[in-house]
Amino acid sequence: MAGIILSGITKSFGPAQVIHGVDLQIAEGELMVFVGPSGCGKSTLLRLIAGLDRPSTGTIALDGRDVTALPASDRGLAMVFQSYALYPHMTVRQNLSFGLQNIRMDKAEIAARVAEAGRLLEIEGLMDRRPTQLSGGQRQRVAIGRAIVREPSAFLLDEPLSNLDAELRGTMRAEISGLHARLGATMIYVTHDQTEAMTLADRIAVMRAGRIEQVATPLELYNHPANLFVAGFIGAPNMNLFAARASGGVLSLPGGAELPLPGTPAGADVTIGIRPQHLRLAQEGEDAIEARVTLIEALGAETVVHAQTAEGQPVITVLPGQPPLTRGEALRLNFDPDEAHLFDENGQRIAR
Amino acid sequence: MTAFATRLGAAVAAPFALLARAIDLPLRGWQRLTGMGGMAAVFLAPNLAIFGVFVLIPLALNFAYSMTGGTDILLPDRPFVGADQYARLLDCADYSRAVTCREDAFWTAARNTAVFVVFQVSLMVAVSMITALILNRKIAGRGFFRAVFFFPVLLSPVVVGLIWRWILQRQGLLNLIVVNLGFDPQVWLNDRLYAFAAAVGVSTWAHMGFYTLILLAGLQAIPRDLYEAAEMDGTKPGRVFRRITLPLLGPNLAVVLVLALIRSVQIFDEAYVLTGGGPGTSTLFLTQYIYETGFASLLRNPGLAAAASILMAGVLVVLTLAQLALSRRAERR
Numbered sequence: 001m002a003g004i005i006l007s008g009i010t011k012s013f014g015p016a017q018v019i020h021g022v023d024l025q026i027a028e029g030e031l032m033v034f035v036g037p038s039g040c041g042k043s044t045l046l047r048l049i050a051g052l053d054r055p056s057t058g059t060i061a062l063d064g065r066d067v068t069a070l071p072a073s074d075r076g077l078a079m080v081f082q083s084y085a086l087y088p089h090m091t092v093r094q095n096l097s098f099g100l101q102n103i104r105m106d107k108a109e110i111a112a113r114v115a116e117a118g119r120l121l122e123i124e125g126l127m128d129r130r131p132t133q134l135s136g137g138q139r140q141r142v143a144i145g146r147a148i149v150r151e152p153s154a155f156l157l158d159e160p161l162s163n164l165d166a167e168l169r170g171t172m173r174a175e176i177s178g179l180h181a182r183l184g185a186t187m188i189y190v191t192h193d194q195t196e197a198m199t200l201a202d203r204i205a206v207m208r209a210g211r212i213e214q215v216a217t218p219l220e221l222y223n224h225p226a227n228l229f230v231a232g233f234i235g236a237p238n239m240n241l242f243a244a245r246a247s248g249g250v251l252s253l254p255g256g257a258e259l260p261l262p263g264t265p266a267g268a269d270v271t272i273g274i275r276p277q278h279l280r281l282a283q284e285g286e287d288a289i290e291a292r293v294t295l296i297e298a299l300g301a302e303t304v305v306h307a308q309t310a311e312g313q314p315v316i317t318v319l320p321g322q323p324p325l326t327r328g329e330a331l332r333l334n335f336d337p338d339e340a341h342l343f344d345e346n347g348q349r350i351a352r
Numbered sequence: 353m354t355a356f357a358t359r360l361g362a363a364v365a366a367p368f369a370l371l372a373r374a375i376d377l378p379l380r381g382w383q384r385l386t387g388m389g390g391m392a393a394v395f396l397a398p399n400l401a402i403f404g405v406f407v408l409i410p411l412a413l414n415f416a417y418s419m420t421g422g423t424d425i426l427l428p429d430r431p432f433v434g435a436d437q438y439a440r441l442l443d444c445a446d447y448s449r450a451v452t453c454r455e456d457a458f459w460t461a462a463r464n465t466a467v468f469v470v471f472q473v474s475l476m477v478a479v480s481m482i483t484a485l486i487l488n489r490k491i492a493g494r495g496f497f498r499a500v501f502f503f504p505v506l507l508s509p510v511v512v513g514l515i516w517r518w519i520l521q522r523q524g525l526l527n528l529i530v531v532n533l534g535f536d537p538q539v540w541l542n543d544r545l546y547a548f549a550a551a552v553g554v555s556t557w558a559h560m561g562f563y564t565l566i567l568l569a570g571l572q573a574i575p576r577d578l579y580e581a582a583e584m585d586g587t588k589p590g591r592v593f594r595r596i597t598l599p600l601l602g603p604n605l606a607v608v609l610v611l612a613l614i615r616s617v618q619i620f621d622e623a624y625v626l627t628g629g630g631p632g633t634s635t636l637f638l639t640q641y642i643y644e645t646g647f648a649s650l651l652r653n654p655g656l657a658a659a660a661s662i663l664m665a666g667v668l669v670v671l672t673l674a675q676l677a678l679s680r681r682a683e684r685r
């Protein structure tokens with residue numbers, strides 16, 4: 001058992017290359033999340049795995065078997081579409097049974113599986129309704145149910161929650177997480193919502209413009225982003241990034257602040273990244289980043305402070321509690337060197 | 353360019369704006385007088401007038417004619433005969449054999465029309481369905497083929513009949529091909545079977561573009577991801593067609609069926625030009641019988657023709673109501 005292995009996958013639509021060489025191994029039973037900005041190729045990659053499209057080059061292996069040339073129907077995967085793609089003229093029960101009837105499964109077995117999925121997803125009461133008579137969340141469950149009954153070797157989910165409101169999204173996220181734990185099946189989950197990615201994933205593949213930028217566990221991505229793109233993409237609010245000059249252990253920021261930072265290379269232009277949560281108010285006499293408050297978002301338990309340096313560089317910090325700040329007030333911010341991220345001129349992480 | 357277009361648009365709109373201002377006040381007055389319902393009446397009136405003059409009144413007149421006898425054309429000159437014309441049409445010793453009927457041509461035409469409708473409507477639905485399915489695929493020159501299949505719809509039925517007569521006549525295009533292939537030429541339109549088949553085929557060819565268009569629109573309204581879901585579900589192509597395409601195309605198919613049925617029962621112009629009802633009476637259809645009885649034969653009998661057309665209208669009404677009931681039930685499911 002080897003899960004899903006993608007090697008050297010590229011995909012072009014006519015002259016436009018959309019996927020630029022993707023290598024990825026997904027372990028059996030793993031929940032892998034693809035995240036990235038809109039148009040980066042997440043759906044395309046998922047459709048290649050599903051078999052709905054063919055890669056231009058490269059191979060796809062399922063459980064150790066090369067399936068690159070196999071049509072979607074023979075791959076034994078199940079997909080949950082963003083639009084749900086429920087058959088509108090069939091009842092929920094018929095929607096769930098359809099794929100099983102295709103393989104001429106025994107009637108009693110079909111009924112048992114449909115009932116089991118209905119129980120699992122709590123849609124037993126809806127079995128004789130049509131998709132138009134269901135709410136968004138109910139449709140979503142039916143779409144997942146249609147995947148479950150087939151007992152596929154892997155589930156492919158393309159932004160399954162994007163049509164739901166925020167509250168339902170939270171509930172369904174927890175349900176999918178629970179489902180994954182119960183079924184133990186391989187899942188690939190596409191989203192551009194990083195909260196979904198962080199909370200659901202065993203591992204996350206961050207994509208940009210048809211390439212995978214980094215594959216790692218959520219916390220690894222958060223704590224050790226491999227490059228500026230990942231650093232900026234993961235974490236909310238976005239990481240603060242400052243251009244700086246490193247000179248052996250000391251970092252000079254454009255504002256003139258000099259910050260001691262062990263492990264910096266000597267004489268190089270770098271970018272320093274600090275998460276908003278890691279900026280704190282500086283002590284008297286400390287060298288600090290100076291900025292002026294432009295906007296205060298008080299959330300109760302914490303306060304998001306937007307500020308601007310004298311050079312016009314925006315800074316965001318998340319301070320605990322409800323600090324007594326007002327707009328226009330001068331701020332002096334500092335951070336723990338251990339929590340700063342350093343990137344070289346090419347945007348790659350500098351290990352310290 | 354756009355500035356010019358804007359000015360042109362303004363120039364075209366100006367008279368209408370003037371007109372609108374002119375009728376604004378009287379309309380307001382009317383509305384105050386009669387309320388919203390009265391406004392609806394104002395806007396429906398022109399259409400109702402046209403419908404009345406060209407449909408309702410002729411219908412009533414036609415019914416009046418069917419109760420009269422003689423050969424005179426003007427209604428006041430014609431004697432009232434009650435249901436005699438209907439009795440004459442329906443007077444049969446054995447309804448399965450036209451020759452035992454008093455108006456045997458009517459029954460021949462009725463039987464021919466029934467056979468024609470069965471074959472032509474089946475062929476029409478099948479052919480336009482297949483054409484729509486093909487044109488719905490990503491084939492090269494799709495736009496061109498869509499135009500090609502729609503083009504005959506734009507032709508006058510008389511032109512259609514003439515074109516095919518040139519092709520099928522003794523010295524026609526088809527025989528040229530047949531001879532060049534080394535076979536004996538046939539007098540296609542003199543053969544009962546070939547002539548009937550030609551009437552079915554030609555009328556199908558002439559109108560299929562219209563039905564293809566309706567079905568194509570239906571096919572394109574089916575979301576693509578349903579087919580992808582079916583593919584993920586491991587559905588075989590034949591089953592996709594039966595379980596997904598056909599049911600979702602149901603409303604369009606119903607429309608096609610009823611329209612094709614109604615037009616098929618009314619078959620006249622292209623078949624008349626093509627075969628003239630022959631050979632013998634083998635392609636004599638109801639509308640031709642009505643036309644000849646009422647206007648073209650030596651012994652004109654407008655009353656009999658009117659009665660026959662009322663009977664035919666009755667059949668059409670029954671067919672339409674049955675279809676409506678069917679599609680309502682399909683919708684409710």
Ligand SMILES: Nc1ncnc2c1ncn2[C@@H]1O[C@H](COP(=O)(O)OP(=O)(O)OP(=O)(O)O)[C@@H](O)[C@H]1O
Nearest residue numbers: 013016018036037038039040041042043044045192
């Ligand atoms: N059938 C196609 N033909 C041509 N270009 C395509 C096709 N499908 C996708 N693309 C292009 O490929 C790129 C990636 O599309 P894809 O749908 O995979 O993005 P995505 O990451 O899923 O975005 P989103 O988050 O908006 O769903 C886009 O630039 C898109 O325009």
Ligand SMILES: [Mg+2]
Nearest residue numbers: 042043044158
């Ligand atoms: Mg997408």
